[in-house]
């Protein structure tokens with residue numbers, strides 16, 4: 159009987175003891191060498207079993223695999239990525255890149271000590287929240303402000319502090335999933351509060367809220383439809399009317415805004431999105447939003463609103479578990495400082511700069527990229543095409559951001575090229591659609607656009623060689 163080639167390959171897999179003896183690996187610590195070799199063999203065995211590998215690696219290829227594993231074991235796997243997708247707040251790519259001022263402030267507070275919890279005037283213990291709360295109050299018009307680890311934490315803390323054992327009334331049209339595993343209803347259940355759902359998926363009226371309010375009611379909640387749009391036969395209750403209703407019953411209204419917009423996006427024809435200030439003006443008692451979505455700062459959850467409620471949040475035991483660290487506060491404070499002058503915010507906060515980049519500028523940037531790429535990619539068509547970028551990060555659904563992209567292809571190996579780009583150093587993430595690999599200049603800085611041609615060339619050359 160003929161032996162299955164798979165079984166033969168498995169039998170011929172080298173022993174780990176044999177691989178760790180390779181002299182080219184002598185500079186690795188012994189435990190790293192052992193573990194990396196173990197992982198490389200397991201990886202190859204799995205590939206053989208899956209049928210994706212029909213030939214065992216050569217010695218050079220084993221060395222490359224073991225070295226790649228060793229690098230991750232010693233240095234971690236969080237790497238630099240050039241975002242050529244045109245998705246500004248790419249959740250998988252760390253959402254908002256920070257402004258230079260925020261990076262500098264973070265580095266400076268990181269390298270030395272800071273007055274994180276010290277009142278320098280009086281020489282007594284201070285609050286870590288004091289540093290950014292004055293800025294947030296000034297920028298939003300709120301009475302008080304508080305920062306936690308992220309917006310999910312903000313919603314959790316507010317529900318736990320203001321509605322323990324009570325009911326939170328929310329529309330069935332707003333029980334949203336944000337992405338990853340964040341579902342508004344599930345977070346609220348974790349707080350110990352109960353959800354009281356009202357209305358239907360497409361329509362909720364003020365009377366629905368009114369009918370649900372009773373002894374048990376602790377708060378009304380409105381969740382901004384930040385990552386989807388409802389069209390057609392729909393109705394929801396505006397913040398103003400909901401606030402009036404809540405206050406008539408002596409209840410707080412919380413609005414989970416998702417993205418924290420502090421500038422006028424409509425004035426730049428980007429999107430109609432409520433600002434934090436307008437939400438408070440319409441009567442919301444608390445507004446929660448992320449630091450790293452449209453605000454363009456570090457990962458953080460920001461809660462602004464009435465002092466009497468925020469004081470209860472501040473004193474809640476969960477506050478300690480959800481509090482932001484000094485690096486986050488340094489980056490957030492420096493980002494907020496740029497908002498003191500809106501022109502400066504638009505120019506220096508990368509998220510705003512990218513969203514606001516003019517179509518003519520993007521077209522010029524795409525043409526320059528194409529010109530640099532053409533001579534480096536023999537056999538691959540290079541063109542400039544009109545396209546659309548996205549805000550991403552569950553923000554501004556439906557916003558149309560006209561752009562120009564460099565379109566590579568058609569070519570049968572575009573998927574392989576995209577994979578080779580991801581393996582580059584730094585990695586490059588691109589988008590494939592319509593049989594073209596698309597590189598959008600919108601989400602690339604000047605320096606990254608200069609770096610890109612060499613990275614694409616290296617990836618293109620890598621896939622011309624036989625695969626390891």
Ligand SMILES: *Cc1c(COP(=O)(O)O)cnc(C)c1O
Nearest residue numbers: 308309310336384415416417448
């Ligand atoms: C994004 C979002 C959240 C979660 O914010 P994180 O900062 O990612 O925790 C919560 N609510 C809404 C409406 C959102 O859009």
